[in-house]
Amino acid sequence: MPHPAFTEAMGAKVQTVLGSSVQHAASVRAMGASSDYDVVYIDDSAAMQLKVEDLTHALDPAALSSAPDLDPRAFGPDNDFVVFMTGATAIAYNPEMVSQAPTSWTDLFADDMKGQVAIGDVTGTSGWQFLLAVNNMNGGTLDDITPGIEAITPLAKDAVVMYTQADQLLALFARGEIAMAPWYPDRAGSAADEGLPIAIAYPEEGAVGIRPTVLIPEGSAHKDLAAQYIDTVLSKPVQECFAENKYAGPINLKAELSDKAAAIVPNGVTLENLWFIDAAETSSRLSGWIDRWQREVAR
Amino acid sequence: MMRPWKGVALASPLLIILLVIFLTPVLIMLPTSFHEYVPGKGTSDAWTLSNYTRILTDGYYREIVGRTLLMGAIVTALTFVLGYPLALFMARTTPFWRATATLLVIFPLFLNLVVRSFGWITILANRGIVNNFLMDIGLIDSPIRLLFNLTGLVIGLTHIYLPFMVLMLLSAIQNIPRDVEQAAATLAAGRLRIFFTITLPLTAPGILAGSILVFVLTISALVTPRLLGGPTYKVMATLIYDEFMLKLDWPSGTSFAFILTLITLAIIWGAGRIARRWSGGTA
Amino acid sequence: MARLELDRLVKRFADADVVKGVSLAVEEGELVSLLGPSGCGKTTILRMIAGLLEPSGGAVRVAGEDITRTIPARRDIGLVFQSYALFPHMTVFENVAFGLRRRGVKGPDLTRRVDEALGMVQLGHLGDRYPRQMSGGQQQRVALARAVAPRPRLLLFDEPLSNLDAQLRDQMQIELKQMQKQLGITSVFVTHDQTEAMTISDRICILADGRIQQYATPEEIYDRPANGFVARFIGRSNRYQGRVHAPGIVQLEGGARLAVEDVPAPGTAVEIVIRHEDAALLALPADGGNTLSGTIRLRSFIGSRVQYVLDLDGGAEFVAEVAASGPAGRFGPGEKVAVQIDAGRAFVAPIAAEGAAA
Numbered sequence: 001m002p003h004p005a006f007t008e009a010m011g012a013k014v015q016t017v018l019g020s021s022v023q024h025a026a027s028v029r030a031m032g033a034s035s036d037y038d039v040v041y042i043d044d045s046a047a048m049q050l051k052v053e054d055l056t057h058a059l060d061p062a063a064l065s066s067a068p069d070l071d072p073r074a075f076g077p078d079n080d081f082v083v084f085m086t087g088a089t090a091i092a093y094n095p096e097m098v099s100q101a102p103t104s105w106t107d108l109f110a111d112d113m114k115g116q117v118a119i120g121d122v123t124g125t126s127g128w129q130f131l132l133a134v135n136n137m138n139g140g141t142l143d144d145i146t147p148g149i150e151a152i153t154p155l156a157k158d159a160v161v162m163y164t165q166a167d168q169l170l171a172l173f174a175r176g177e178i179a180m181a182p183w184y185p186d187r188a189g190s191a192a193d194e195g196l197p198i199a200i201a202y203p204e205e206g207a208v209g210i211r212p213t214v215l216i217p218e219g220s221a222h223k224d225l226a227a228q229y230i231d232t233v234l235s236k237p238v239q240e241c242f243a244e245n246k247y248a249g250p251i252n253l254k255a256e257l258s259d260k261a262a263a264i265v266p267n268g269v270t271l272e273n274l275w276f277i278d279a280a281e282t283s284s285r286l287s288g289w290i291d292r293w294q295r296e297v298a299r
Numbered sequence: 300m301m302r303p304w305k306g307v308a309l310a311s312p313l314l315i316i317l318l319v320i321f322l323t324p325v326l327i328m329l330p331t332s333f334h335e336y337v338p339g340k341g342t343s344d345a346w347t348l349s350n351y352t353r354i355l356t357d358g359y360y361r362e363i364v365g366r367t368l369l370m371g372a373i374v375t376a377l378t379f380v381l382g383y384p385l386a387l388f389m390a391r392t393t394p395f396w397r398a399t400a401t402l403l404v405i406f407p408l409f410l411n412l413v414v415r416s417f418g419w420i421t422i423l424a425n426r427g428i429v430n431n432f433l434m435d436i437g438l439i440d441s442p443i444r445l446l447f448n449l450t451g452l453v454i455g456l457t458h459i460y461l462p463f464m465v466l467m468l469l470s471a472i473q474n475i476p477r478d479v480e481q482a483a484a485t486l487a488a489g490r491l492r493i494f495f496t497i498t499l500p501l502t503a504p505g506i507l508a509g510s511i512l513v514f515v516l517t518i519s520a521l522v523t524p525r526l527l528g529g530p531t532y533k534v535m536a537t538l539i540y541d542e543f544m545l546k547l548d549w550p551s552g553t554s555f556a557f558i559l560t561l562i563t564l565a566i567i568w569g570a571g572r573i574a575r576r577w578s579g580g581t582a
Numbered sequence: 583m584a585r586l587e588l589d590r591l592v593k594r595f596a597d598a599d600v601v602k603g604v605s606l607a608v609e610e611g612e613l614v615s616l617l618g619p620s621g622c623g624k625t626t627i628l629r630m631i632a633g634l635l636e637p638s639g640g641a642v643r644v645a646g647e648d649i650t651r652t653i654p655a656r657r658d659i660g661l662v663f664q665s666y667a668l669f670p671h672m673t674v675f676e677n678v679a680f681g682l683r684r685r686g687v688k689g690p691d692l693t694r695r696v697d698e699a700l701g702m703v704q705l706g707h708l709g710d711r712y713p714r715q716m717s718g719g720q721q722q723r724v725a726l727a728r729a730v731a732p733r734p735r736l737l738l739f740d741e742p743l744s745n746l747d748a749q750l751r752d753q754m755q756i757e758l759k760q761m762q763k764q765l766g767i768t769s770v771f772v773t774h775d776q777t778e779a780m781t782i783s784d785r786i787c788i789l790a791d792g793r794i795q796q797y798a799t800p801e802e803i804y805d806r807p808a809n810g811f812v813a814r815f816i817g818r819s820n821r822y823q824g825r826v827h828a829p830g831i832v833q834l835e836g837g838a839r840l841a842v843e844d845v846p847a848p849g850t851a852v853e854i855v856i857r858h859e860d861a862a863l864l865a866l867p868a869d870g871g872n873t874l875s876g877t878i879r880l881r882s883f884i885g886s887r888v889q890y891v892l893d894l895d896g897g898a899e900f901v902a903e904v905a906a907s908g909p910a911g912r913f914g915p916g917e918k919v920a921v922q923i924d925a926g927r928a929f930v931a932p933i934a935a936e937g938a939a940a
Contacts, residue, residue: 025547026543026547052341053340053341162529164529164530284338284340287338287548294530294541295359479668479670481654481661482661482663482669482725484633485657485729485738486729
């Protein structure tokens, strides 16, 4: 978090409240017109949901000094939120258990992987994104996820765990209980730095892009200060810092990467191959996907 | 003899505060459960009963309600079966052993629920202590699934709620005058006969209180089912959590919560009637 | 129905010996009271007879059969508790039927015997009640009926009447004795109330400090206490320190001398015990010897008798109780009188020998 730099520049203290996207969405919704939060880090579908409910305050790109350097796809509709990094759902694997790095989502379905795979629950980003990637591969669409559901159901039955918390994977990899799982490059990179046997691979079909956003709740009392804070987050040095330390794919195209970080974060070909799913499309369908997953895959 | 209404009058200031604290949020949420949630748009203004009828008509929801009640019944029965001998031992042993056992029983309550649930994960996981042991001694070839199903949940919840049952039973057993059991002994009743005709019926109030407590805690438990049940084994509490926190579908979540509350109240009421009959009106 | 025999019964708890070798026989159909101050071991002995406590030594025999290690359920006894100990979740009928059912009585036979037992305690009409719907006296009657219904060989009573009020207690004592005689069941009755023991017992066993002090009929215990403890414990009495002056003569600390039967050797330090009702008060000048003189300080009228508190000339106090109708009933405070002691009814015990029983 770019708090020290921001505090130094602006003389304003930043207070952090941790929580998941949906928890934050619920809080923002509950607090309505007078929000305790001035800036919310939240995933794009939840951001879309808040925008639809008119709970977000539009940003003014002209007032942000980093705006010209950003990936043009960074701003959401009506500039109600802005992507601050590019993440992905790719394949994490244990290089000690898997001789050759996986190259495709189908590697997770291989017979010799049976009982050595974990998949994410649909309520987590990696879960529904993996579902959509498999669905896509099998000829489904966002409006018809039956092929994806049918393909994943047997995999889910054989899976070691259907994880709900990314941290659950750490223990599973550490104990050698799983060899492969759909996961996030940034989390896998940090775990590898801790000495866990984890590497990241991007499937040739394209990993699924994740666009965590920042936004200002409509009820914020310090909207100008919040905009300045967001500008700091998007600036080249902060973006580079995120990428090198936390393996967050930079959204600021001016940012330069070390070789180590370049192997992990989406960039170049892997960035080009990313499949970005429209947040507006997902947010209206996610609830339906959850229902089907719970009834057919997880039951 | 104090008239019943006098007691109510004495307790009324506290009663009013408790009612306000507990009932107000409930009543505020009630209207929410009668609106429809439209994904991607939010809660609509139109009134509907569909959130309630869905639970009765949708097989998935019925299964979850059913398994929640089954889980509550199994955990209650297990804590009773395991807790009664323990409570009986504690009630009848020397003060030293009673103090020691009480400490052992209460000690887990000092530990955070999440820590205890994670403890069970390391014990019950595929590469956990139990499976490793069974595989080491060659009893099984591949791990048995002990997590993310009824088994894991029942084990974890039984462990977590056992102390409540034991403490309720202990005070009930200690309330039985020894004279009464000894009187039965002098009337030619053996140990088993005394236990089943005297001790057990006389502890009915404690059994009832302990069972209601454990049952209600079990069917409303969230943390342990989330950790030990996971996404593949949902119960009502985790379902309600998902509706609120993951699907942002507050109307459905609220209606599930009200149905859980109604089930709880019905069970408390029913259990009270049964126990009153069983104990000859002393409960 | 059977003879009960206790043979050198001992009970040792972690920190103390409570019963120190008690041997006692209760004849068939006899009612014996165990009487003594609290802590004397009487309840402990009763519980060992019932099998609720295991003796540390000695034996309990009923009809010659050793039941020392037999569990209570196989002893064929009935025990009536001070706390009644009724089964609160059962009706009166079921309470009384409990022991009968355990002995295989059922059907019309069961109903008949329960009704019979309830009839004996005048509760035949209350079989459907629960104990909590009854008074303390009624509950104790139920407890009694429950204990006698199976007609056990032995009836044991653990201070059964001490929770009842005085009037009810007097009435229950009579009823209880009548019933016991009618049934002829060998009985042991624990009490700390000497009047109660006197009223109901065939024989009384006086206990102190885990040992038998005297085991005899009520009359014998009253008239001929076996030692100083019994003398002091039974009835209300005046007690003085003194010394044996000559054979048959003791000298009180104040200097006065009395003739007393059965005294130890001259020179022995003794305690002299004289019951309130064992002295005659005479107007001065008095005829006959063996008198002390004193002044009446208080006069209390208690129905058929009058109680006087006197200051003896030597300074000690003397309490006397005399018939209100006789001449001695009409003295007033301040009058000087003679207190005449019956040499056969003053009890003298050596002080040194009594340390243990004090």
